[in-house]
Amino acid sequence: MLRTTLAVLGGVLLLSLMGLTVVDVIGRYLFNAPLMGATELTELLLAAVVFLGLPAVALADEHVTVDLAVDRMPKAVHPWRLALTGIGSGVVLGIVAWRVWVYAGQIGGYGGTTSTLRLPIAPLGYFCAVCTGIGAAITAALPLLALKER
Numbered sequence: 001m002l003r004t005t006l007a008v009l010g011g012v013l014l015l016s017l018m019g020l021t022v023v024d025v026i027g028r029y030l031f032n033a034p035l036m037g038a039t040e041l042t043e044l045l046l047a048a049v050v051f052l053g054l055p056a057v058a059l060a061d062e063h064v065t066v067d068l069a070v071d072r073m074p075k076a077v078h079p080w081r082l083a084l085t086g087i088g089s090g091v092v093l094g095i096v097a098w099r100v101w102v103y104a105g106q107i108g109g110y111g112g113t114t115s116t117l118r119l120p121i122a123p124l125g126y127f128c129a130v131c132t133g134i135g136a137a138i139t140a141a142l143p144l145l146a147l148k149e150r
Contacts, residue, residue, distance in 0.1 A: 002055075002059065003056060003059045003060065006052060006053075006055055006056040006059070007056060009052060010049060010052050010053060010056065013045055013048055013049045013052065014049060016045055017042065017045040017046065017049065020035070020038055020041055020042060020045070021038075021042065023035050023038075024038035024042075036116065036117075037114070037116045037117040039116075040114040040115070040116055040117055040119065041117070044114070044119070044124055047124060047128060048124065048127060048128075051127065051128040051131040051132060052131055054093075054131050054132055054134075054135035055131055055134040055135045055138055057135070058134075058135045058138035058139045058142070059138055059142075061142060063089070063139070079143075079146065079147045080147070082143040082146065082147070083143045083144055083146075083147045085143070086139055086140050086141075086142060086143030086144065087140050087143075087144070089136075089139045089140070090136045090137065090139045090140025090141075091136075091140070092136075093132055093133075093135055093136030093139055094133065094136040094137075094140075096132050096136075097129050097130075097132035097133035097135075097136055098129075100125060100128050100129040100132060101125075101126065101129035101133075103125060104121075104122050104123075104124075104125025104126045104128070104129055105122070105125075107121050107122045107125055108120070108122030108125075108126075
C-alpha cells in the first residue's frame, strides 16, 4: 500500500514537472514569454521527486550496491552482511534526515523563500527530512526482518 501511494504521488509530481516544462518551453520559444517562476518550480518539484523516491527505493530494496567481495564470502555470511549494511546505511540516512531537518528549521527561522515567486522553502526541507527518515527506517528494518525470518 505504501509503495503504491509513493508511486502514485511520485507520478503526479513527475507529470506536474513535465507539464510545467512543456508549458515553459512552448511559451519561451513560440511566444517569447517564458512561464514566470518555472525554474523555481522545477527545482522544488525535482527535489520533492528525488526525496519522495528514497522511501520507494528502500521499500523495493533497489539501492545502488557494489559487490566486490561478496562472491568470495560464505553463503551463511550474506544475511548478516545485509543486516549490517542495512543498519549502517540506515544510520547514515538518519543523520542526513536530522541535518536536513535542522537546516529546514534554520531556513524557516529567517523566512527563506524562492526569489521570484516568494514560495517558502522550509516546508520542502521538512518534507525532504521526513522522506529521508522514512527511507532510513525502511533501509535498516528490511534486512533485519529478513534476518529474523531466516
